Amino acid sequence: MPRPIEEVATGSIFGVALNYRSLLDSRLDEFRQAPYKTPPNKPVLFIKTENTRNGNERPMVFPAGVERIQPGPAVGVVIGRKASRVRPEDAMDYVAGYTIVNEFSLPEESYYRPAVKAKCRDGFCPMGPDLVEADAIADPGNLSIQLRVNGDVRQEGHTSDWVRTIPELIGELTEFMTLNEGDVLITGTPAGRVDVKVGDRVEVEISGLGRLVNTITAEH
Amino acid sequence: MKRARVRVGNQVQDVLIDDENKVVLQDGKRVSEDSVEWLPPANGHMFALGLNYADHAAELDFKAPEEPLVFIKAPNTYTGHRGVTWRPDNVDYMHYECELVAVIGKPARNVKRENALEYVAGYTVCNDYAIRDYLENYYRPNLRVKNRDATTPVGPWIVETSDIDNPNDLTIRTWINGELKQEGTTADMIFDIPYLIEYLSGFMTLQPGDMIATGTPKGLADVKPGDEVTVEVEGVGRLTNTIVTESQFFKKPA
Numbered sequence: 001m002p003r004p005i006e007e008v009a010t011g012s013i014f015g016v017a018l019n020y021r022s023l024l025d026s027r028l029d030e031f032r033q034a035p036y037k038t039p040p041n042k043p044v045l046f047i048k049t050e051n052t053r054n055g056n057e058r059p060m061v062f063p064a065g066v067e068r069i070q071p072g073p074a075v076g077v078v079i080g081r082k083a084s085r086v087r088p089e090d091a092m093d094y095v096a097g098y099t100i101v102n103e104f105s106l107p108e109e110s111y112y113r114p115a116v117k118a119k120c121r122d123g124f125c126p127m128g129p130d131l132v133e134a135d136a137i138a139d140p141g142n143l144s145i146q147l148r149v150n151g152d153v154r155q156e157g158h159t160s161d162w163v164r165t166i167p168e169l170i171g172e173l174t175e176f177m178t179l180n181e182g183d184v185l186i187t188g189t190p191a192g193r194v195d196v197k198v199g200d201r202v203e204v205e206i207s208g209l210g211r212l213v214n215t216i217t218a219e220h
Numbered sequence: 221m222k223r224a225r226v227r228v229g230n231q232v233q234d235v236l237i238d239d240e241n242k243v244v245l246q247d248g249k250r251v252s253e254d255s256v257e258w259l260p261p262a263n264g265h266m267f268a269l270g271l272n273y274a275d276h277a278a279e280l281d282f283k284a285p286e287e288p289l290v291f292i293k294a295p296n297t298y299t300g301h302r303g304v305t306w307r308p309d310n311v312d313y314m315h316y317e318c319e320l321v322a323v324i325g326k327p328a329r330n331v332k333r334e335n336a337l338e339y340v341a342g343y344t345v346c347n348d349y350a351i352r353d354y355l356e357n358y359y360r361p362n363l364r365v366k367n368r369d370a371t372t373p374v375g376p377w378i379v380e381t382s383d384i385d386n387p388n389d390l391t392i393r394t395w396i397n398g399e400l401k402q403e404g405t406t407a408d409m410i411f412d413i414p415y416l417i418e419y420l421s422g423f424m425t426l427q428p429g430d431m432i433a434t435g436t437p438k439g440l441a442d443v444k445p446g447d448e449v450t451v452e453v454e455g456v457g458r459l460t461n462t463i464v465t466e467s468q469f470f471k472k473p474a
Contacts, residue, residue: 012295017358017359035357036358040356040358042364044359044362045362046359047367049427049430050264050427050430084470114290114291114360116267122329122425180296
């Protein structure tokens with residue numbers, strides 16, 4: 001019996017930026033310049049706040065006064081029990097399962113400062129539809145991701161392109177911060193984010209995880 | 221009036237603190253502050269300000285920002301009054317940051333600064349420790365610097381908004397082992413609480429229990445295992461915590 005994601009993913013929502021090799025590589029020259037100076041050493045993390053929570057088949061509000069918003073198709077990892085200082089080889093024992101996340105953002109020209117204004121707007125984190133239990137996915141590093149807007153495929157990726165796998169991420173994060181039951185780890189968005197506009201029907205499909213659908217609506 | 225959250229035995233209680241700083245338990249019994257375990261008085265996200273005092277920005281060789289520099293903390297990083305914070309092995313510089321914190325009392329969206337204090341449940345104090353060795357120039361200051369387990373003491377309590385006449389005129393002080401190390405005033409804050417509530421609620425809904433940590437003035441110093449660090453915001457509270465080693469911290473029962 002699948003469990004609705006709202007019942008399970010009740011904790012903090014942590015995201016990893018630049019976790020697709022093709023995206024990271026496309027910006028490496030820039031990341032060797034100021035203000036970055038060197039490419040990232042550790043996972044580039046961010047937090048999606050409570051107000052960003054959103055669900056399948058619920059409206060996704062295009063904020064007033066904003067010119068562009070972009071979906072962020074991603075695999076979400078739902079933590080099953082308290083994980084502190086977990087070794088990568090044990091990390092999968094702490095995973096309850098997976099879901100689809102559409103990590104909406106304003107376009108990010110810079111990664112220098114925390115992306116609060118870009119990523120923490122109301123409803124900017126649709127998740128769902130269900131928790132797919134860890135055992136149901138043989139290899140989370142072998143999933144296809146597809147974003148469709150009004151039925152047209154606009155962005156594609158594959159989790160084999162991850163910079164860090166789920167066990168590697170859990171190992172590095174829990175070195176300094178506990179992941180608790182119900183926390184969600186967003187494993188990143190592939191290269192090629194696209195703009196969407198009011199009225200668009202935005203679907204993220206990931207093999208084995210189903211389909212997450214939202215319609216973009218105007219802010220009243 | 222002051223409100224806190226404490227653990228007594230195995231029970232978590234929301235309690236009041238009387239004028240002598242005695243803890244008034246739910247059964248009416250008054251006990252001393254060292255007979256309870258202090259928990260963070262709020263548990264939402266924390267919106268923390270970087271470089272929000274011009275003298276501190278200069279101390280770090282930064283220009284004062286033209287727009288608030290906000291970073292986010294999650295509840296895993298909070299710890300209560302009289303708790304411990306760990307200094308990782310093999311780091312060169314871990315410093316405290318004494319800050320006035322506004323606690324949000326009701327959902328706040330598109331709030332104007334003249335009405336902003338209506339959305340504040342009260343004030344508390346935090347010590348926004350940072351480990352500068354771990355800074356990287358991506359989403360700076362990054363989570364490895366600012367969202368470490370038990371590395372943001374918050375508390376001891378929440379003081380009601382009406383108990384503070386002017387949040388822009390409070391002395392801020394930090395002591396290490398009783399020696400005064402940092403002294404400033406919230407009068408030197410660049411973006412004050414009403415401004416920050418207008419700014420944040422202008423693009424997102426702040427939730428009850430969310431906190432805004434308003435930044436720290438200059439006067440940073442390194443802290444070492446064994447140090448007792450006390451941060452105080454005048455009229456709000458005095459928050460003490462002890463630095464332990466990495467191995468001491470992770471030996472604690474979970």
